[in-house]
Amino acid sequence: MKLTVIGTGYVGLVSGACLADVGNDVLCLDLDAAKIRILEDGGIPIHEPGLLDIVRRNVEAGRLAFTTDIERAARHGEIQFIAVGTPPDEDGSADLQYVLAAARNIGRHMDGYRVIVDKSTVPVGTGDKVRDAVADELAARGAHLPFSVVSNPEFLKEGAAVDDFMRPDRIVVGADDERAIELMRRLYTPFQRKRDKLVFMDVRSAELTKYAANAMLATRISFMNELANLAETLGADIELVRQGIGSDPRIGWHFLYAGCGYGGSCFPKDVKALIRTAAEHGRALQVLGAVEAANDAQKHVLVDKIVRRFGEDLAGRRFALWGLAFKPDTDDMREAPSRVLIAELLRRGASVAAYDPVAMREAERIFGDEPRLTYAGRPKSALEGADALVIVTEWKEFRSPDFDAIRGRLRQPVIFDGASARSRARRRRRRRCGRGA
Ligand SMILES: NC(=O)c1ccc[n+]([C@@H]2O[C@H](COP(=O)([O-])OP(=O)(O)OC[C@H]3O[C@@H](n4cnc5c(N)ncnc54)[C@H](O)[C@@H]3O)[C@@H](O)[C@H]2O)c1
Numbered sequence: 001m002k003l004t005v006i007g008t009g010y011v012g013l014v015s016g017a018c019l020a021d022v023g024n025d026v027l028c029l030d031l032d033a034a035k036i037r038i039l040e041d042g043g044i045p046i047h048e049p050g051l052l053d054i055v056r057r058n059v060e061a062g063r064l065a066f067t068t069d070i071e072r073a074a075r076h077g078e079i080q081f082i083a084v085g086t087p088p089d090e091d092g093s094a095d096l097q098y099v100l101a102a103a104r105n106i107g108r109h110m111d112g113y114r115v116i117v118d119k120s121t122v123p124v125g126t127g128d129k130v131r132d133a134v135a136d137e138l139a140a141r142g143a144h145l146p147f148s149v150v151s152n153p154e155f156l157k158e159g160a161a162v163d164d165f166m167r168p169d170r171i172v173v174g175a176d177d178e179r180a181i182e183l184m185r186r187l188y189t190p191f192q193r194k195r196d197k198l199v200f201m202d203v204r205s206a207e208l209t210k211y212a213a214n215a216m217l218a219t220r221i222s223f224m225n226e227l228a229n230l231a232e233t234l235g236a237d238i239e240l241v242r243q244g245i246g247s248d249p250r251i252g253w254h255f256l257y258a259g260c261g262y263g264g265s266c267f268p269k270d271v272k273a274l275i276r277t278a279a280e281h282g283r284a285l286q287v288l289g290a291v292e293a294a295n296d297a298q299k300h301v302l303v304d305k306i307v308r309r310f311g312e313d314l315a316g317r318r319f320a321l322w323g324l325a326f327k328p329d330t331d332d333m334r335e336a337p338s339r340v341l342i343a344e345l346l347r348r349g350a351s352v353a354a355y356d357p358v359a360m361r362e363a364e365r366i367f368g369d370e371p372r373l374t375y376a377g378r379p380k381s382a383l384e385g386a387d388a389l390v391i392v393t394e395w396k397e398f399r400s401p402d403f404d405a406i407r408g409r410l411r412q413p414v415i416f417d418g419a420s421a422r423s424r425a426r427r428r429r430r431r432r433c434g435r436g437a
């Protein structure tokens, strides 16, 4: 099938590459010429395990191409995926300007029947806005071309995006007409494998399903984070509690890890947007309001511990920080807990020597020329002369560190471990190292 994917970010590029990999002819459009240049030069603009191989393989096979040419993109695919960003507006609602611009571009240049698929995470009712935007553009040029609007929210996780796309738990399709449903069924047949993973519903329900999924997952995390704080106060071990509850199938094992608060490009913004949607319709989502507040507070837990140990004024103190990305296996730092921590340490006069396997360039872009924030080429070199080590992101390489080397390099043998719940080995050994928090 001929497909166009609009937006070559985490979702667009992964979707485009994976859809090409099962034999489709995919053209990816982005307005960011720098991204398209990287792709045309054989690279990828993001860190995502397994993605480079699949992109290269499909470009070489002639099934995947990149462009900044809007007209070419609108004329290429019978199915047009919109996979552009929907960042939070000032009031927390999803900013739809990129989605609607993409829809207008399709309407302006399409030359036959199109299925316009919203893959971006968009509030309920966006399908209607996309339909109106396309219809307006067609009317403006006196064109009478048929089109369908479909909601097909994406559930991939960064760091595991290729695998999630290739082996989805479910594929949600919100569609109101048979022609579009048939095309979507054909499109996703190669991803069905052993069981039917397609869940068809109306457009509005599909739009809400995406927010419901992220809101539920965010709720689990905030709940466990609050419980972890309580466990610490009570002298209980949240990891053992997690094991104790996860075996109940009604609760399940996944997404029960306490940490420094959820970050990333999705949970924070989607929780906000759903709260906003509800408010606009006179409904208060009280549970989600608490989930958000608990998460904001959780991002300060490590700083609070540091202040308890070293005092309010951290001038002259130096901290080694391991892990900048919002989670392992990505270079994405959107809403990363490390950002709150670094900003607060710098505000209090401390200096920070940071290490991350892939996100240091992104941190440099975010923090710019900040003389008290430096980057270390290796985890150990960040430790030299630091008052304490702060572990924020659970990269695999931090799971079983050399505690003797840490002790030898730090001024005091103190570790603030924001990712501790996921590593029992480290917890056992940390006890032997002498810890500050
Ligand atoms: N990142 C994830 O893990 C993830 C997972 C599921 C769903 N989502 C949702 O998918 C959407 C995209 O997220 P992302 O993380 O891939 O975003 P991103 O910011 O990484 O990429 C978006 C891309 O769209 C491009 N773009 C913007 N307007 C355009 C236009 N009119 N025409 C062509 N290109 C345009 C931008 O230049 C950018 O490269 C969001 O709604 C997000 O909530 C994201």
Ligand SMILES: O=c1ccn([C@@H]2O[C@H](COP(=O)(O)OP(=O)(O)O[C@H]3O[C@H](CO)[C@@H](O)[C@H](O)[C@H]3O)[C@@H](O)[C@H]2O)c(=O)[nH]1
Residues within 6 Å of the ligand: 121, 154, 155, 156, 157, 158, 159, 214, 217, 221, 254, 255, 256, 257, 258, 259, 260, 261, 262, 263, 264, 265, 266, 267, 326, 327
């Ligand atoms: O037990 C857990 C699991 C995750 N997290 C944190 O939660 C955040 C989000 O993690 P994750 O869900 O793995 O990453 P994302 O790539 O943001 O993926 C989420 O957001 C995407 C965008 O909507 C959805 O497609 C995915 O299904 C959804 O998991 C990160 O800060 C994690 O550290 C925890 O604190 N504890």
